Each structure stands twice: as C-alpha cells, then as structure tokens.
Amino acid sequence: MKDYTAANIRNIGVFGHGGEGKTTLTEAMLFNAGLLERLGKVENGTTTTDFDPEEIKRTISINAALAPLEWKDTKINVIDAPGFFDFYGEVSAAMALADSALIVVGAVSGPVVGVEKAMNMCKKANKPRMMVVNQMDRENANFTKTMAEINEKFGPSVVPVQLPIMEGGQFVGYVDVPNMTAKKFDGKGEKEIAIPANMEAQAQSVYEALTEAAAETDEALMEKFFEEGELSREEILAGLSNGVKEGIVTPVCCCAAAPNIGVATLLDNLVHYMPSAAEVKPATATDADGNTVSMADYGKFAGQVIKTVVDQFGKYSIIKIHSGVLDASTTLYNANNEKTEKSGNVFIMRGKKTVQVDKLIAGDIGALAKLQFTATGDTLCDPSAPVTFAPIDFPASAISLAVSAKKQGDEDKVFAGLNKLLEEDPTISLEKNAETGDVLLSGLGEVHLDVICSKLKNKNGVEAQLAEPRIPYRETIRATAEAEGKHKKQTGGSGQFGVVNMRFEPLTNGEDFEFVNAIVGGVVPKEYIPAVEKGTREAMRHGVLAGYPMTGVKATLFFGKYHPVDSKEVAFKSAARLAYKEACAHAAPALIEPIYRYYIHVPNDYVGAITSDLPRRRGVMEGMNPTDDGTEVVARAPMGEMVKYATDLRSMTQARGYFTKEFIGYEDVPGGEAKKIIEQAKREDEEEE
Numbered sequence: 001m002k003d004y005t006a007a008n009i010r011n012i013g014v015f016g017h018g019g020e021g022k023t024t025l026t027e028a029m030l031f032n033a034g035l036l037e038r039l040g041k042v043e044n045g046t047t048t049t050d051f052d053p054e055e056i057k058r059t060i061s062i063n064a065a066l067a068p069l070e071w072k073d074t075k076i077n078v079i080d081a082p083g084f085f086d087f088y089g090e091v092s093a094a095m096a097l098a099d100s101a102l103i104v105v106g107a108v109s110g111p112v113v114g115v116e117k118a119m120n121m122c123k124k125a126n127k128p129r130m131m132v133v134n135q136m137d138r139e140n141a142n143f144t145k146t147m148a149e150i151n152e153k154f155g156p157s158v159v160p161v162q163l164p165i166m167e168g169g170q171f172v173g174y175v176d177v178p179n180m181t182a183k184k185f186d187g188k189g190e191k192e193i194a195i196p197a198n199m200e201a202q203a204q205s206v207y208e209a210l211t212e213a214a215a216e217t218d219e220a221l222m223e224k225f226f227e228e229g230e231l232s233r234e235e236i237l238a239g240l241s242n243g244v245k246e247g248i249v250t251p252v253c254c255c256a257a258a259p260n261i262g263v264a265t266l267l268d269n270l271v272h273y274m275p276s277a278a279e280v281k282p283a284t285a286t287d288a289d290g291n292t293v294s295m296a297d298y299g300k301f302a303g304q305v306i307k308t309v310v311d312q313f314g315k316y317s318i319i320k321i322h323s324g325v326l327d328a329s330t331t332l333y334n335a336n337n338e339k340t341e342k343s344g345n346v347f348i349m350r351g352k353k354t355v356q357v358d359k360l361i362a363g364d365i366g367a368l369a370k371l372q373f374t375a376t377g378d379t380l381c382d383p384s385a386p387v388t389f390a391p392i393d394f395p396a397s398a399i400s401l402a403v404s405a406k407k408q409g410d411e412d413k414v415f416a417g418l419n420k421l422l423e424e425d426p427t428i429s430l431e432k433n434a435e436t437g438d439v440l441l442s443g444l445g446e447v448h449l450d451v452i453c454s455k456l457k458n459k460n461g462v463e464a465q466l467a468e469p470r471i472p473y474r475e476t477i478r479a480t481a482e483a484e485g486k487h488k489k490q491t492g493g494s495g496q497f498g499v500v501n502m503r504f505e506p507l508t509n510g511e512d513f514e515f516v517n518a519i520v521g522g523v524v525p526k527e528y529i530p531a532v533e534k535g536t537r538e539a540m541r542h543g544v545l546a547g548y549p550m551t552g553v554k555a556t557l558f559f560g561k562y563h564p565v566d567s568k569e570v571a572f573k574s575a576a577r578l579a580y581k582e583a584c585a586h587a588a589p590a591l592i593e594p595i596y597r598y599y600i601h602v603p604n605d606y607v608g609a610i611t612s613d614l615p616r617r618r619g620v621m622e623g624m625n626p627t628d629d630g631t632e633v634v635a636r637a638p639m640g641e642m643v644k645y646a647t648d649l650r651s652m653t654q655a656r657g658y659f660t661k662e663f664i665g666y667e668d669v670p671g672g673e674a675k676k677i678i679e680q681a682k683r684e685d686e687e688e689e
Contacts, residue, residue, distance in 0.1 A: 010100070026067050105132070349367045394426045481503075532560075
C-alpha cells in the first residue's frame with residue numbers, strides 16, 4: 001500500500017442493525033478494491049472481517065474489525081462494527097476509530113432499532129454520516145417505503161442521492177440525482193442511460209429537495225437559491241459535501257452487497273461525500289498541567305489505543321494516530337502509565353491479517369505488536385511533551401452472572417484466561433463478592449457473557465460455567481434481647497471456663513457493628529474482653545435465620561464470670577458465640593436484601609410497559625424525568641428481582657431501552673419471600689452436610 005496524506009484518507013465505520021449486510025458490504029468493498037479473488041459469505045464463515053471462531057459459528061459480527069482498502073487514490077479504512085446489541089462495546093470502539101459513519105439500512109426491514117442507535121451515536125459524537133439502503137436484490141425490497149420511514153424518523157435532512165431503477169422486481173440500475181443522470185448495471189460495470197420516463201417526476205422532486213438541502217448548508221448558496229431558484233450541479237455537490245461534513249445533511253445511496261451491485265458507486269460516493277482525515281475537527285488532549293492541547297498545534301507523535309486484539313500470535317494494539325508520524329523508530333511513551341514502550345514494527349490489520357508498513361501518519365489507523373504496559377484507551381505520545389486523550393466512552397455492564405470452572409481443578413486456568421480476555425473487552429469485568437464467595441462476570445447481556453465463555457474455551461482450552469449469582473442477603477435484629485453464654489469444659493487437667501452476659505440491640509447509626517464493654521468490678525478481666533468482641537464478630541458472620549451475615553447490631557457485655565485457673569480467651573470467644581445465638585434468636589431477627597436505584601431510559605412509547613412491569617419485581621416508582629430522546633424512569637427495586645433485567649428490558653423495548661443503577665442500602669425482605677429464602681438456605685445446608 002502506497003503512502004497517503006491525511007487529505008486522501010477516509011476513516012469510515014459501518015454501523016446498523018444486525019443482519020442488514022454490514023459485513024457482506026465490507027467484503028464487497030474489499031473485492032471491488034482488488035483485495036479478494038472471490039466474495040466471502042457470512043453463512044460460510046469465509047468473510048474477511050468475521051474471522052473469530054464464535055463469529056463463524058454464530059454467523060454474526062462480534063468484534064469491530066478493520067478493512068483498509070485503496071480506491072481511486074484514496075485510502076479508506078473501513079471499520080466493520082457489530083449490530084447485535086450485546087456487543088456495543090465494539091461499536092463504541094468503531095465509533096472512536098471512525099471519522100464518519102456509513103449506516104446500513106435493510107431495503108426490506110427499513111430503519112429498525114440498530115439504525116436509530118447508530119444515528120443517535122453519530123449525533124452524540126458529532127460524526128458525519130451517510131446511509132445506504134442495502135439488499136435491494138431481495139424480494140419485497142422497497143426503497144420508496146424505506147425512505148419514507150427514514151424521513152419520518154430522522155427528518156427531511158436525510159436525502160437520497162440515488163434512486164434505484166427496478167425492472168420486474170429486479171434492481172437493475174440507479175438515477176444519480178445530483179447529476180440527473182441514470183446508470184444501468186450490465187454485468188461488467190455500468191452504462192449510462194436516459195432516466196426512465198416513469199421516474200422523471202420522482203427524480204425531479206428529489207433533485208429539488210437536494211438543491212434546497214445543499215442551499216441550507218451555506219449562506220451564499222441560500223442567498224443565490226432565493227434569488228435564482230436554482231443552483232449549479234457543482235454548487236449542489238459542494239453544498240451537500242459541506243452539509244455532510246457539518247452533520248446537517250445525510251445522503252442516502254442504494255446497493256445490493258451480496259451480488260455486488262452498486263458497491264463500486266457507493267465507494268465513489270464515500271470518497272466524494274465523506275470528510276478526509278485532514279477535514280475532520282482535530283482531536284484534543286490534556287497536557288501534564290491540565291491544559292487542553294489541539295492536535296493541530298501539537299506537532300509531535302500522539303495516538304490513542306482504541307482496541308486490543310489478543311490471538312495465538314500475540315497482542316496487537318490498534319491505534320489511531322492524531323498527530324505526527326509513527327514508524328519503527330518512534331519513541332512510544334505511555335502517558336497514562338508513565339512508562340516507555342519498546343518501539344517495533346508498524347502494521348495495518350485487514351481482518352485477522354497483519355501487513356507491515358513503513359509508517360503511519362496523522363489521521364491513519366494501524367497496529368503495534370506486543371506492547372507491555374498499554375491497554376485500551378491509553379495514549380502513546382512523545383515523552384518530551386506528554387498528553388492524554390479522553391477515555392473512550394464504553395457502555396456500562398448491565399448483567400452479572402456467577403462464573404466458575406466446569407471441571408474441578410481448572411479454577412486457576414479459568415480465571416487466568418478470563419483476565420486475559422479483559423484486555424480485549426473493556427465492557428466485561430471480573431469481581432469476587434466477599435459475602436457470597438461468587439466470582440461475578442459482568443457484561444452487556446447474556447449472549448455477551450456466553451460468548452466470553454466460548455472464547456475462553458477456544459483460546460485457553462478450559463470451560464467455564466455461568467449461573468445466577470447468589471444474592472448477598474444479610475440479617476439484622478429489630479428488637480433488644482439479653483442472653484447468657486456459658487462455656488465450661490473439663491477434660492482432666494487444665495479446663496476451659498468463661499461466662500458472659502450480653503445485650504444485643506439494633507444499631508440506628510447505619511454501622512454494621514458496635515461493641516460496648518460495660519463491665520464493672522472486673523467480673524470479666526480486661527484481658528478477656530477482646531476475645532469476647534472477637535467471638536461476637538466471628539459469630540455474626542452467620543445469622544440466626546438463614547446463615548447470612550448479621551449486620552446493624554450493637555453488642556454490650558455487661559456481666560460475666562471467670563475462673564482464675566481455667567479461664568482462657570478461647571472460652572470467652574465460645575461463650576460470646578453462645579450468647580449471640582441465644583439473644584439474636586429472640587431479638588426479632590429479620591432477613592434484609594440489597595436495594596438499588598435504577599435509572600431506566602426508554603422512548604416515551606415504552607414508559608407504560610416499564611411502569612407496569614416494575615411492581616411485579618417489587619419495584620417502587622420514585623419519579624420520571626424527560627430526556628432528549630424519551631423518559632428516564634427512576635425506581636428502587638431489590639437486586640434479587642433484577643438479575644436479568646437487561647435481557648427483559650431489551651425484550652420489552654425492542655432493545656431501545658437501557659439502564660444504570662446505584663446501590664442505596666438494605667431493606668427487609670417481605671414475609672412470604674423471606675420464608676422461601678430461609679427454607680432454601682436450610683435445604684442447601686442439609687445438602688452440604
């Protein structure tokens with residue numbers, strides 16, 4: 001691949017709903033660029049960008065993959081992003097790599113949820129975008145209906161620059177609206193034809209809409225349009241191009257990727273309409289003093305690692321260059337970790353293949369191998385002027401399941417393998433719950449976590465299993481009770497003796513435990529007091545109802561007895577445990593559960609479904625707040641009822657809803673629920689015995 005300047009580089013992410021042909025379209029682009037001898041197929045597992053074993057098995061994209069190609073003296077870095085919602089961490093990475101977005105819409109299905117999400121992400125990130133109505137070769141493909149639905153959802157600024165020519169239900173050509181010409185596919189390419197008579201009125205109407213859209217991008221064009229009522233072809237094209245760069249206009253093309261019809265023309269349009277790496281707004285970073293630095297003024301090498309790929313050959317860090325030049329001699333300083341990486345060869349990645357290159361310039365995307373200290377999101381820059389780029393905005397995890405080794409003895413291998421996978425996927429996390437002992441694997445959905453376990457098996461040869469996590473219930477008391485604990489043991493020789501009288505009462509200050517020494521007169525010598533406290537703390541690890549940890553308890557030692565010979569620390573520890581069990585059993589013990597506040601974001605149409613569903617989860621509504629794209633429903637609910645809420649919310653809202661949560665405390669479990677939990681705990685104890 002030859003050297004390119006930033007003005008001849010396009011970084012284009014391919015986004016949209018799953019199953020609309022994004023990977024097939026990427027494959028067709030590579031084929032047209034002369035990089036493939038034949039078109040691969042998703043269903044056969046032979047495409048360039050779906051190369052992971054899990055992608056091949058499931059016939060869906062799981063990872064964002066790079067597909068750089070050359071087209072008419074332009075380098076296009078195509079980034080094929082997944083469409084399945086469990087893998088939106090990869091979509092975030094693709095959005096960070098891309099300067100602009102190509103949003104793929106199905107000609108049969110229309111602008112479904114994935115298209116809405118892609119448009120919203122582009123608006124939030126201020127990314128220029130184009131749309132392509134794909135799968136025009138399918139039965140029931142309907143461009144006019146699809147465009148009407150697109151305009152209904154996204155407004156009139158989304159305008160077609162092509163109109164498909166259909167003959168007998170077949171996609172045979174298109175009208176190039178800005179130039180008011182028509183092309184017909186002839187099997188080898190395209191040939192110019194007259195605009196079909198039955199399309200002249202439609203083409204003229206769209207041409208007028210395009211003219212108006214172009215005029216609205218520039219004051220001078222708008223003034224001329226008002227004065228003369230028309231613009232030249234050059235002015236329309238320039239206005240549209242500027243409108244795309246500013247995010248004002250979204251042009252729409254059409255193609256059929258699977259039979260490779262119209263894809264070459266789409267590449268032409270991408271080069272023409274999409275901004276070059278030189279035209280996008282320069283990235284900004286923060287220097288060591290906290291000042292904002294524009295990459296237009298930095299002048300030295302700086303780039304950000306957007307994605308990490310780990311395979312059997314090693315670790316590759318995919319980097320977007322924001323300033324300067326990266327080559328094998330470049331000093332790589334990790335400003336996040338304040339460590340220098342060993343410089344090495346520079347690569348570009350095309351699917352799973354790596355191609356060594358001499359250098360990468362600002363605006364380009366490439367890869368570095370075997371970086372020791374660098375993780376996704378880190379900044380690599382010149383050590384003489386350290387800067388850091390803002391972290392990548394990855395989606396927060398939405399579901400946590402307990403993960404364990406399927407085969408006894410494989411625990412270390414499983415968790416070592418999972419920790420390696422954490423390098424690749426910033427949307428997963430691994431954490432041990434100290435109370436339940438569960439190791440929790442968190443991610444964006446059940447399929448996401450299932451894929452992680454499959455990757456673990458493929459890459460490390462060990463199997464993990466997932467289960468619903470145990471809820472960290474606790475126990476407390478709601479009344480005050482006193483009890484005597486007496487430990488006396490005589491075995492011949494030195495014995496064990498200790499007696500304590502203790503009062504247990506609820507704590508009202510929010511603390512877990514408070515111990516009060518109220519002994520007077522030395523009835524329990526001071527050297528044994530710590531043993532009483534320690535014994536009480538140890539006993540509280542197991543509640544009196546179901547064995548869950550006891551919390552919110554004030555324990556007062558107010559009387560006791562000792563023996564000058566037989567009393568020992570161990571005796572007073574045992575006596576404290578006995579007093580705890582006796583008193584707390586009569587102090588109105590209660591089972592309590594973790595409560596979270598949930599911030600549920602949904603389009604307005606789904607608010608009713610959410611609010612009617614929450615009560616069956618024992619959720620309590622706290623309020624509703626309007627948002628830019630719908631409503632935020634605020635509710636509190638028990639953790640135990642919301643373990644798989646991410647899956648249920650996706651189902652209820654056609655994947656349009658999402659939520660965040662925060663822990664707010666513990667509350668009593670209702671009587672009926674508490675009874676079931678206590679009985680279940682007792683059954684589990686009996687089984688263990």
